[in-house]
Amino acid sequence: MSDRPAERASSARDEPLWRSLIHAAACVQGVRAGRTLDDGLAKARVQAGNPGAVHDLAAHALRHLALGEHLLAQGAARLPAEPLNSLLALVLTLLAAAPEKYSEHALVSQAVEAVAALPGGIRLKGFANAVLRGFLRERTNAISRAMRDPVCELGHPRWWLDRTIAQHPQQWRQVIEANNQPGPMTLRVNLRLTSRDALAERWASAGLESRPIGASGLILARARPVSGVPGFDEGLCSVQDEAAQRAAYLLDAQPGMRVLDACAAPGGKTGHILERADCDLIVLDSDPGRLALVRQNLVRLGLSAELKTADAAKLAQWWDGRPFQRILLDAPCSASGIVRRQPDIRWLRRPADIARLAGEQRNLLNQLWATLAPGGRLVYATCSVWKEEGREQIDAFLQRTPGASLIGEPLQLLPLSGDADNHDGFFYAILQK
Numbered sequence: 123m124s125d126r127p128a129e130r131a132s133s134a135r136d137e138p139l140w141r142s143l144i145h146a147a148a149c150v151q152g153v154r155a156g157r158t159l160d161d162g163l164a165k166a167r168v169q170a171g172n173p174g175a176v177h178d179l180a181a182h183a184l185r186h187l188a189l190g191e192h193l194l195a196q197g198a199a200r201l202p203a204e205p206l207n208s209l210l211a212l213v214l215t216l217l218a219a220a221p222e223k224y225s226e227h228a229l230v231s232q233a234v235e236a237v238a239a240l241p242g243g244i245r246l247k248g249f250a251n252a253v254l255r256g257f258l259r260e261r262t263n264a265i266s267r268a269m270r271d272p273v274c275e276l277g278h279p280r281w282w283l284d285r286t287i288a289q290h291p292q293q294w295r296q297v298i299e300a301n302n303q304p305g306p307m308t309l310r311v312n313l314r315l316t317s318r319d320a321l322a323e324r325w326a327s328a329g330l331e332s333r334p335i336g337a338s339g340l341i342l343a344r345a346r347p348v349s350g351v352p353g354f355d356e357g358l359c360s361v362q363d364e365a366a367q368r369a370a371y372l373l374d375a376q377p378g379m380r381v382l383d384a385c386a387a388p389g390g391k392t393g394h395i396l397e398r399a400d401c402d403l404i405v406l407d408s409d410p411g412r413l414a415l416v417r418q419n420l421v422r423l424g425l426s427a428e429l430k431t432a433d434a435a436k437l438a439q440w441w442d443g444r445p446f447q448r449i450l451l452d453a454p455c456s457a458s459g460i461v462r463r464q465p466d467i468r469w470l471r472r473p474a475d476i477a478r479l480a481g482e483q484r485n486l487l488n489q490l491w492a493t494l495a496p497g498g499r500l501v502y503a504t505c506s507v508w509k510e511e512g513r514e515q516i517d518a519f520l521q522r523t524p525g526a527s528l529i530g531e532p533l534q535l536l537p538l539s540g541d542a543d544n545h546d547g548f549f550y551a552i553l554q555k
């Protein structure tokens with residue numbers, strides 16, 4: 123989570139940088155082949171001595187992937203095959219876009235060491251060395267040539283940039299810049315068990331600096347593993363971005379209400395709903411593996427709910443016919459609002475995904491509406507910055523659904539660079555029957 127890959131990499135006690143580079147390059151290679159960064163990191167957690175460094179290196183490379191690929195194409199007479207290709211692209215992103223973090227000669231020599239450790243790598247050392255040292259000689263010109271392409275400069279695919287400019291003409295640059303910064307480590311304080319001030323004081327006495335955000339959030343000055351956050355194991359706090367922390371407040375579930383959390387895993391919002399009110403909560407997710415994470419979260423928080431693996435849109439699978447007074451539909455979406463936390467998303471999504479996901483959201487809205495009690499409220503949420511998954515989705519729903527109305531105005535939150543609020547992108551609408 124740190125934005126300082128070199129610091130964390132070089133502070134690894136038992137893993138030299140070259141090993142972390144190999145694991146991080148494997149993550150980058152996986153994303154370029156269509157697999158998620160999380161998949162790659164899951165392997166790294168098992169194999170790597172310093173998974174935190176691998177995460178930081180891979181995340182940095184993915185934020186600047188287009189630049190690294192461009193510099194490699196410019197500097198190599200012939201493009202190397204994988205895994206060398208991803209390894210060199212990764213190292214070029216570090217040399218070009220994080221020069222202050224490394225002694226460049228140490229980095230090049232660690233990179234060459236990494237190449238030597240690849241299968242058949244000994245004979246590729248000279249080539250890798252030549253590409254990287256060639257870049258260092260030509261650095262200023264090579265970077266300025268690359269930066270003429272907005273995809274390299276801004277680190278997103280062309281279609282993504284075009285979309286952001288078209289949909290957020292005033293704020294597009296801030297959104298894109300925010301996507302290229304790692305998000306802060308934000309936690310939600312469990313106000314059922316403690317107060318924000320009390321937890322912040324406890325952290326301060328353990329040397330952890332924090333500042334408040336939103337109604338019940340604290341941002342840690344320095345990210346760290348949750349195992350090192352006092353109170354986490356006791357359920358006093360949960361990792362959750364401030365934008366996501368708003369869902370439970372908007373839902374406003376009251377004690378004793380019958381409530382549905384329709385797309386719940388990994389359960390960030392589930393825990394918050396229950397921290398706020400002892401309600402009768404039914405929790406659904408279509409993915410049993412992810413639903414297990416909800417269970418773990420609730421155990422840690424000492425809370426309970428009825429968990430079911432089911433497709434929320436197929437009412438016959440799970441609904442007993444008793445209506446809900448509150449429904450949270452945190453729908454599957456492009457995740458275009460959380461790109462700063464998941465830098466692979468921009469490369470994995472395709473333009474056609476947005477219409478497909480909007481179709482899923484539409485179907486979920488239509489089906490779940492039947493389960494809402496008259497007078498009840500459904501909070502529709504997506505961690506997206508695209509209108510098709512937000513405002514347009516809700517406008518179309520209101521048009522085709524007699525008896526549905528809005529409470530308040532829908533909220534489109536954007537991640538914005540330089541914004542003191544510092545939250546992810548999210549869309550919320552509160553619908554009433």
Ligand SMILES: C[S@@+](CC[C@H](N)C(=O)[O-])C[C@H]1O[C@@H](n2cnc3c(N)ncnc32)[C@H](O)[C@@H]1O
Pocket residue numbers: 366384385386387388389390391392406407408409412432433434435452453454455486
């Ligand atoms: C945006 S995530 C939910 C995040 C969660 N609410 C939280 O705060 O931690 C969307 C979830 O919806 C689930 N999902 C996707 N389609 C679904 C469906 N038709 N029915 C139920 N769950 C679904 C996915 O498995 C995923 O866990």
